[in-house]
Each structure stands twice: as C-alpha cells, then as structure tokens.
Amino acid sequence: MRKYVLLLMIVVVGITVNAQGYKVIVNQSNSTSTLSEDEISKLFLKKNTKWADGKSVDPIDQVASSGVRKVFSDGVHKKSVNAIKSYWQQTIFAGTGTPPLEKSDDDEVIKYVSQNAGAIGYVSAGANISGVKELKVSR
Amino acid sequence: MKKKFGFFLLFLMLYYVNSFAQDEWKPQTHFTGYLNSIIEYSGHSNVSALGVPTEKHKGIGLAQAGFLATYKPLEKLEIKSTLVYSPWVRSLHDVVVEAFGQYTFNQGFKLGAGKFLTPLSPSNLYYYAPLNPSGVLPMVVSHHMFFPQSVSGIQITGSFGENLRMNYNVTYGNYYITDHVEGGIIGIQGQEEIVPFQGHYEVYEGNIPKSYLGGSGRLSFDFKEIGTLGLNIFEGTESNLVVLDAGTGNVSSLEEAKQRSLGVDLHLNIQKFKLNAEYWNADLKTTESVPIYSLVYKGYYAELIYDGGTLKPWLRYEYIEDAKAVFTDGSLVDLPMASYSSGIAYRPFYETIFKFEYRRCLVEKYQKTSYTNFKDYNYYLLSFVLSF
Incomplete structure (x- = not known):
C-alpha cells in the first residue's frame, strides 16, 4: 500500500513540476508581478501591447525548434508551435502585425530582457535568471 | 547668432531622437512565401477564356507562387511588398499585388502610400494559398466585380478600443479592373459561368493597363475573440461599362461610368x-452615354470551417449575379449562378498543406440564355502548398 502511495506522490509531484516547464521573465524595472496564462498569451500575440504603466510590451520568443517554446506554446497559448506560426503568417500576409523577435536560447532571452524595459520572455524552468524578474503565472 | 543656435538645437534634437531610436529599436525583416501546385478536374465542357468550347477538363501544375517581404527600419515605419505569380498574369502590374510603406503615428492613425490589396473583404486580404483551407476564393472576391484586387494610392487606417475594437480604413487612388480573370491551371476559377465572361474589363494600352480612379472605405468592429462585423464601400468614380453590339455580340463601346459597391x-x-x-x-x-445604361450586381457566400488543428474541414455556399452585360438595343446578358463546395485541409507541418475539395456549380437553374447545353457541373481540386 505504501508503495502505491509513494508512486502516486511521485507521479503527482512529477506532473506538478512538469506542469510549468518554463519561467516567464520581465525586466527588473517592471512592476508587474503576476499574470494569467491568457494575459501572457495576449502579450506574446501582440493583442495587448501596453504594460499597466503605459510602457510598450516587447515580447521575445525562442526559435521554433526549441523545447521550451513547445512547452510554453502548449501551456500558455493552448496551441501548437505550428498553429502559432500559422497565426503569424496570416498577420504578416494581411499586414496586421509581425511576430516577436526570436532568440536562439535562454541566455540570449535573459540578456535581451535585462537590457529592455518593456521586454517579456520565457526560459527553461532550470535557467539561471539573475538580472531579470520572474513573473508568477496564474491560470 | 539666433540662426546658428537654431541649427544647433535642431542638431541636438535629431541626435537625441536618433540615439533613443537606436537604443530601443533594431530593424526587422520578415520573408515568407509559398508555392501552390494543383491538380484539378472540371466537368465544365466549355472551359475557355475565349469562348470557344474545348476539351480542357483537367490540369496539373503550379497555380500560384507568392513571395512577401517586410522591412521595419524604424519601429513606426514598415515597408511591405508581395509578389504573386500565376499562369494567368499578363504583366508585371498583375504580379505586384501590394508594395507600400506605412508610417504609424499611433494605433488610431497610420498613413501609407503605394499599392495595397483593397482592404474591403478579409478574403481579399487573406487570399494567399497558405492562409485558406479552400484552394478557391469566394466568387464575390475572385471575380473582382464589386471591387478590384488592389488600389494604388494613399491609405489611412487605424483602430481604437480594447475589448470592443473599432477599425477603419480609407484608401483612394488608381485601380485597374481584372474582372473574371482566370485562376488555377485550366482557368475555371474566376470563370465559373458556362459562357466565359468579362464585364467592365480593363483595356491595355500596349503593356500598360488602363487605370481608373476610385476609393474604398471600411469600418469594422472586433468583439473580443467572438467575431468581427465589417461594413464596406467601394466607389469607382471613374470606371467603365462595356456595351455589346446587339447584332454581333462584340464590344461596341466602353462608356464612362460610376460604380458604387456596398458590402x-x-x-x-x-x-x-x-x-x-x-x-x-x-x-x-454610365455617366455620359445616351441612353444611360446601368447594371446591378449581387453576390454572397457563407462558409463554416472547423479548426481541428492539423485538419480543417469546411463547407461553403455561394450565389452570385455579376456576369451581366448590356447590348446596344438595351437587352441584357445575365448569367447568375450558385455553388456548393466542401473540402478538407491537412497541415501536418507548418511548411506543408494538402487540400482536397469538391464543388458543385449550379448554372442550369439560373442561366437562361439562348445556349442550350447548360448543365450543372462538378469541380475537383487537389492542392499541395509549400510555404516558409
């Protein structure tokens, strides 16, 4: 019986840890501390373009092949990376928007976010994020 | 002294503005494009742009190739150009579907100059092959009888609001008419009537299409994620109307006309x-002919698309009566038609889309002329789109 309880605990802990395999980061000067997944999705899709203090939002994506982008896309947008790329293709062709800049890894995202006041990015759950601020993500 | 100080001040301002811009903005470039190869079959027995019956029922080949480039040297300035090739383009004018620069003063006011896709119907703005589950545009768009594909001139656009967003767009300039221009390989897309048709068609002078003057206006409302309602107007202030000779059926004259379309x-x-x-x-x-000639066009469609991720099945119904012409004796050619179509798009990867669709074109019930061989017909399309 104990074995099953232990197994169940491991599974639950595993699911919880994997539930958010990414950290959302902003510049240290940003006063925002919590955002919902839906709000974050709108920032990355450029549907909301201003922070509460009126500063322009500058979202930074990771390249389409990165593992963390898949986890972020599934978790925040509730859509696949391909679906999000299709969305941006549509906006580019229609002239209604351009996708966020893409960075090749966590370090580049952290560096960019630390240097740009309005930036928001995401990195792997295990990334060292000194120099930037982590946002709490609510559902 | 004052002049020197003024120059110094201006220099200082430009320096700071420029320095600030460089800190905040890095120029961005985007390229995207596609190749659309198709296999198509039609039960239409008279497919020919010249009105001569042929046995051209089936085709295979490259139906469209598009390439888009955008460049944003400044955060508020965007330059965009889209080139689209199809077997039916007649000159470079047709290939350059849009090429413009747009400056964003703020979200409520953007000013652009160049050549624009006429921003009236989303189907016209999204007509590129990777963006649609269907490989055939609705006839109200592909026939270009209600508005031209592109307008070359000046555009003012903007939007207001967050939850309920209001968008406006005003475009004015020159356009040329490419009504009922053929699409696909066998040329039945855009020429679905049994009798090949061109209405108030353009006139080439050498290699240059004749331009007309006109403008469009669109007001649309986005209701959060629920949907969009758009109101549209196109005014062809200098258009033309084709008058056919009652005896021969050939073009008798092109009369100065005005067009107003509401959608x-x-x-x-x-x-x-x-x-x-x-x-x-x-x-x-018509504005100057004696007698005055007038034509009224009407068209509509509705389509339902299911977004199943990689699979998108869809259904569409459309009706149109825009294939109309007037004869010198005042009589009319009128070739209304309807169609049902259904299909599925499969996108296993971002770069690859397969589309299959079936279409039933209904002409027998609607088109009452001296032609006797009118039959409803089927159309099948298999499309393979590669995009990047």
Whole structure:
C-alpha cells in the first residue's frame, strides 16, 4: 500500500513540476508581478501591447525548434508551435502585425530582457535568471 | 547668432531622437512565401477564356507562387511588398499585388502610400494559398466585380478600443479592373459561368493597363475573440461599362461610368468553428452615354470551417449575379449562378498543406440564355502548398 502511495506522490509531484516547464521573465524595472496564462498569451500575440504603466510590451520568443517554446506554446497559448506560426503568417500576409523577435536560447532571452524595459520572455524552468524578474503565472 | 543656435538645437534634437531610436529599436525583416501546385478536374465542357468550347477538363501544375517581404527600419515605419505569380498574369502590374510603406503615428492613425490589396473583404486580404483551407476564393472576391484586387494610392487606417475594437480604413487612388480573370491551371476559377465572361474589363494600352480612379472605405468592429462585423464601400468614380453590339455580340463601346459597391461581412468564432459570410451589392451606371445604361450586381457566400488543428474541414455556399452585360438595343446578358463546395485541409507541418475539395456549380437553374447545353457541373481540386 505504501508503495502505491509513494508512486502516486511521485507521479503527482512529477506532473506538478512538469506542469510549468518554463519561467516567464520581465525586466527588473517592471512592476508587474503576476499574470494569467491568457494575459501572457495576449502579450506574446501582440493583442495587448501596453504594460499597466503605459510602457510598450516587447515580447521575445525562442526559435521554433526549441523545447521550451513547445512547452510554453502548449501551456500558455493552448496551441501548437505550428498553429502559432500559422497565426503569424496570416498577420504578416494581411499586414496586421509581425511576430516577436526570436532568440536562439535562454541566455540570449535573459540578456535581451535585462537590457529592455518593456521586454517579456520565457526560459527553461532550470535557467539561471539573475538580472531579470520572474513573473508568477496564474491560470 | 539666433540662426546658428537654431541649427544647433535642431542638431541636438535629431541626435537625441536618433540615439533613443537606436537604443530601443533594431530593424526587422520578415520573408515568407509559398508555392501552390494543383491538380484539378472540371466537368465544365466549355472551359475557355475565349469562348470557344474545348476539351480542357483537367490540369496539373503550379497555380500560384507568392513571395512577401517586410522591412521595419524604424519601429513606426514598415515597408511591405508581395509578389504573386500565376499562369494567368499578363504583366508585371498583375504580379505586384501590394508594395507600400506605412508610417504609424499611433494605433488610431497610420498613413501609407503605394499599392495595397483593397482592404474591403478579409478574403481579399487573406487570399494567399497558405492562409485558406479552400484552394478557391469566394466568387464575390475572385471575380473582382464589386471591387478590384488592389488600389494604388494613399491609405489611412487605424483602430481604437480594447475589448470592443473599432477599425477603419480609407484608401483612394488608381485601380485597374481584372474582372473574371482566370485562376488555377485550366482557368475555371474566376470563370465559373458556362459562357466565359468579362464585364467592365480593363483595356491595355500596349503593356500598360488602363487605370481608373476610385476609393474604398471600411469600418469594422472586433468583439473580443467572438467575431468581427465589417461594413464596406467601394466607389469607382471613374470606371467603365462595356456595351455589346446587339447584332454581333462584340464590344461596341466602353462608356464612362460610376460604380458604387456596398458590402457587409461577418466572422464568428464559436469554439472551434469559424463562420465567414459576406453580402455585396453594386450599381454601375454610365455617366455620359445616351441612353444611360446601368447594371446591378449581387453576390454572397457563407462558409463554416472547423479548426481541428492539423485538419480543417469546411463547407461553403455561394450565389452570385455579376456576369451581366448590356447590348446596344438595351437587352441584357445575365448569367447568375450558385455553388456548393466542401473540402478538407491537412497541415501536418507548418511548411506543408494538402487540400482536397469538391464543388458543385449550379448554372442550369439560373442561366437562361439562348445556349442550350447548360448543365450543372462538378469541380475537383487537389492542392499541395509549400510555404516558409
């Protein structure tokens, strides 16, 4: 019986840890501390373009092949990376928007976010994020 | 002294503005494009742009190739160009579907100059192959009888609001008419009537299409994620109307005319379903001829798309009566038609889309002329789109 309880605990802990395999980061000067997944999705899709203090939002994506982008896309947008790329293709062709800049890894995202006041990015759950601020993500 | 100080101040301002811009903005470039190869079959026995019956029922080949480039040297300045090739382009004018620069003063006011896709119907703005589950545009768009594909001139656009967003767009300039221009390989797309038709068609002078003057206006409302309602107007202040000789059926004259088209479009998102619908009505009237000739066009469609991720099945119904012409004796050619179509798009990877669709074109019930061999017909399309 104990074995099953232990197994169940491991599974639950595993699911919880994997539930958010990414950290959302902003510049240290940003006063925002919590955002919902839906709000974050709108920032990355450029549907909301201003922070509460009126500063322009500058979202930074990771390249389409990165593992963390898949986890972020599934978790925040509730859509696949391909679906999000299709969305941006549509906006580019229609002239209604351009996708966020893409960075090749966590370090580049952290560096960019630390240097740009309005930036928001995401990195792997295990990334060292000194120099930037982590946002709490609510559902 | 004052002049020198003024120059110094101006220099200082420019320096700081420029320094600030460089800190905040890095120029961005985007390229995207596609190749659309198709296999098509039609039961239409008279497919020919020249009106001569042929046995050209089936085709295979490259139907369209598009390439888009955008460049944003400044955060508020965008330069965009899209080139689209199809076997039916007649000159470079047709290939350059849009090429413009746009400066954003703020979200409520953007000013652009160049050549624009006429921003009236989303189907016209999204007509590129990777963006649609269907490989055939609705006839109200592909026939270009209600508005031209592109307008070359000046555009003012903007939007206001967050939850309920209002968007406006005003475009004015020159356009040329490419009504009922053929699409696909066998040329039946855009020429679905049994009798090949061109209405108030363009006139080439050498290699240059004759331009007309006109403008468009669109007001649309986005209701959060629920949907969009659009109200549209196109005014062809200097258009033309073709008068056919009553005896021979050949073009007798091109008369100066004015065109006014009014349209409404609705787009609803209901869970994974998307409903698109448009209704258009147009009035074309000569201004100097004796007698005055006038034609009224009407067209609408509705389509339902299910977004199943990689799979998108869809249904569409459309009706149109825009294939009209007037004879010198005042009589009319009138070739209304309807069609049902259904298909599925499969996108296993971002770069690859397979589309299959079936279409039933209904002409027998509607087109009452001296032609006797009118039969409803089937159309099948298999499309393979590669995009990047």
